[in-house]
Amino acid sequence: MKNLPDVTEQLRLLRENYAQQLPAKLAQVEDAFRQRDDLIELPNLRHLAHSLAGSGATFGYPALSVAARQLETLVDAALCDGRPLTPKESDSAAQLIETLAREARNPMVPAPAPILPASNVLETERKLIYLVEDDASLATDLSLQLGHFGYIVKIFETPTQLLETPVDPLLAAVLMDIVFPQGDLAGPEAIIQLSVARQLRTPVIFFSSRNDLTARLAAARAGGATYMVKPIDVGALIARLDNLVTDLPPEPYRVLIVDDNAPLASHHAVTLQSVGISTDIVTDPMKILAHLDDFKPDLVLMDMYMPGCTGAELAAVIRQLDNYVLVPIVYLSTETDTDRRLIAMQLGADDFLTKPITPEHLVSAVSTRLRRYRVLRSHIEQDSLTGLLNHAAAKDRLATETARAMRQQSCFCLAALDLDHFKNVNDTYGHLIGDGVLKNLAELLKRRLRRTDIVGRIGGEEFVVILPDTDTQQALHLMNELREAFSLVRQRASSDLTFTTTFSCGIAEYRLGANANDIHRLADQALYQAKLAGRNRVMLADSDEWREDDD
Numbered sequence: 001m002k003n004l005p006d007v008t009e010q011l012r013l014l015r016e017n018y019a020q021q022l023p024a025k026l027a028q029v030e031d032a033f034r035q036r037d038d039l040i041e042l043p044n045l046r047h048l049a050h051s052l053a054g055s056g057a058t059f060g061y062p063a064l065s066v067a068a069r070q071l072e073t074l075v076d077a078a079l080c081d082g083r084p085l086t087p088k089e090s091d092s093a094a095q096l097i098e099t100l101a102r103e104a105r106n107p108m109v110p111a112p113a114p115i116l117p118a119s120n121v122l123e124t125e126r127k128l129i130y131l132v133e134d135d136a137s138l139a140t141d142l143s144l145q146l147g148h149f150g151y152i153v154k155i156f157e158t159p160t161q162l163l164e165t166p167v168d169p170l171l172a173a174v175l176m177d178i179v180f181p182q183g184d185l186a187g188p189e190a191i192i193q194l195s196v197a198r199q200l201r202t203p204v205i206f207f208s209s210r211n212d213l214t215a216r217l218a219a220a221r222a223g224g225a226t227y228m229v230k231p232i233d234v235g236a237l238i239a240r241l242d243n244l245v246t247d248l249p250p251e252p253y254r255v256l257i258v259d260d261n262a263p264l265a266s267h268h269a270v271t272l273q274s275v276g277i278s279t280d281i282v283t284d285p286m287k288i289l290a291h292l293d294d295f296k297p298d299l300v301l302m303d304m305y306m307p308g309c310t311g312a313e314l315a316a317v318i319r320q321l322d323n324y325v326l327v328p329i330v331y332l333s334t335e336t337d338t339d340r341r342l343i344a345m346q347l348g349a350d351d352f353l354t355k356p357i358t359p360e361h362l363v364s365a366v367s368t369r370l371r372r373y374r375v376l377r378s379h380i381e382q383d384s385l386t387g388l389l390n391h392a393a394a395k396d397r398l399a400t401e402t403a404r405a406m407r408q409q410s411c412f413c414l415a416a417l418d419l420d421h422f423k424n425v426n427d428t429y430g431h432l433i434g435d436g437v438l439k440n441l442a443e444l445l446k447r448r449l450r451r452t453d454i455v456g457r458i459g460g461e462e463f464v465v466i467l468p469d470t471d472t473q474q475a476l477h478l479m480n481e482l483r484e485a486f487s488l489v490r491q492r493a494s495s496d497l498t499f500t501t502t503f504s505c506g507i508a509e510y511r512l513g514a515n516a517n518d519i520h521r522l523a524d525q526a527l528y529q530a531k532l533a534g535r536n537r538v539m540l541a542d543s544d545e546w547r548e549d550d551d
């Protein structure tokens with residue numbers, strides 16, 4: 001289990017901090033009130049009241065929130081008319097400020113820590129597979145093939161050996177033959193025993209040369225997740241394993257919280273983090289562009305009123321950016337006026353949540369939109385055959401990575417891959433088998449690369465890999481490892497025919513000042529050189545090319 005933050009403790013600390021800072025905030029309110037006749041200073045009083053209204057209830061001061069909200073409304077009315085407070089309004093404001101001071105000494109007893117659904121909580125990687133097979137050469141071969149895709153395989157020769165071994169807590173799946181010298185259904189029988197005795201919780205894939213109903217029934221009764229007939233198509237096996245094994249946890253959802261009230265933003269961040277959602281906070285709205293590029297949020301949770309610009313204005317700016325036309329923008333605000341809410345929504349936001357909000361409500365409202373957005377984004381960005389990023393999305397990511405590297409003065413490498421003599425594969429084995437090869441390469445890249453690496457299929461048999469924070473030597477080593485692994489994967493053409501195939505690769509490293517097209521062109525040139533030099537190799541872009549360009 002991932003180490004999740006201790007929510008109760010973090011929320012308690014935030015509450016404590018808030019309580020400590022409250023007297024200073026009230027002093028600021030009193031100070032701003034003293035300068036109420038100065039129309040330049042009056043918005044400051046409204047801003048301070050607004051901030052207290054939004055945060056008080058969250059940190060245990062609901063009555064303070066109500067009084068602050070009344071103060072904000074009162075000052076707002078005067079500001080809308082462009083005048084100072086009337087004597088009557090001043091009296092009311094003074095009373096409200098007294099209420100603030102009284103309520104600040106009177107916090108509510110904190111509610112018990114929220115119990116939030118853990119559906120998004122990530123699990124650690126689980127890639128260990130038990131393979132139970134008495135045919136030693138088949139077992140070794142399968143184990144090697146699965147190894148190319150990043151699985152660790154432990155082989156057992158007999159079901160008894162498996163029964164005698166304590167189940168590894170990291171076990172992800174069991175691959176179990178049906179027939180053994182010990183019995184024609186020894187495989188399923190062992191799984192039943194194991195389930196009863198040790199509560200085996202991992203999925204079991206049965207495989208056998210038997211394809212009769214008795215064998216299939218025995219597998220089903222033993223709770224088999226799937227059944228495959230020998231000879232095993234490794235591509236199909238990987239696809240099934242991927243469906244069954246959650247060893248590639250989904251990328252955590254990312255929520256960007258835009259709120260000038262730092263304690264409140266932290267409070268929401270802790271709540272969302274407690275269910276595995278990644279968060280980033282922007283307290284200065286003018287800095288949002290850099291956060292968007294670096295963090296790539298799946299949702300923006302936005303305060304409505306901030307110094308510098310309003311949430312609605314910021315939403316309009318976000319909608320101007322091609323990459324963020326679809327990202328959900330949700331206001332989290334004390335604003336209750338329906339007209340103002342509607343105007344704010346027209347500028348590009350998707351929903352309105354009202355402060356204060358319970359952790360359960362926040363998580364639920366945000367999660368629904370996050371899920372929908374990810375599905376929508378995957379439809380737009382994914383290549384349908386391989387599930388990798390499609391051409392447009394991959395180019396987009398390259399542009400983003402280039403901008404980020406420039407801003408952060410960091411490095412990254414771009415690898416361009418192309419299958420060798422792929423036309424021959426299609427011509428010899430048919431287009432469908434060719435498609436299988438493309439899927440196998442995609443699968444290998446997905447499994448063997450880091451989650452932060454970006455993989456796309458940009459043409460028929462052309463792929464790109466963006467390797468952030470990686471220099472050329474590291475990229476060369478990594479891509480050579482992948483090239484070698486792929487060349488060993490046996491592609492299945494039919495039940496008794498397999499073949500192997502290779503790819504060539506060119507690598508270019510980001511150089512300060514380069515644009516995405518420069519890098520792509522150089523990686524392509526290196527790929528071309530790899531093809532010319534005989535294929536099945538990885539070549540680095542010629543560093544002289546950069547100098548030529550610079551001249």
Ligand SMILES: Nc1nc2c(ncn2[C@@H]2O[C@H](COP(=O)(O)OP(=O)(O)OP(=O)(O)O)[C@@H](O)[C@H]2O)c(=O)[nH]1
Pocket residue numbers: 385418419420421422423424426430431432433434435438459460461531535
């Ligand atoms: N199966 C399949 N084949 C595809 C797909 N897209 C492109 N191709 C095929 O990929 C092959 C590319 O052939 P070429 O560009 O001549 O390259 P090559 O045969 O790989 O030769 P080199 O790149 O020089 O090693 C063509 O036969 C295309 O039909 C696809 O989605 N599925």
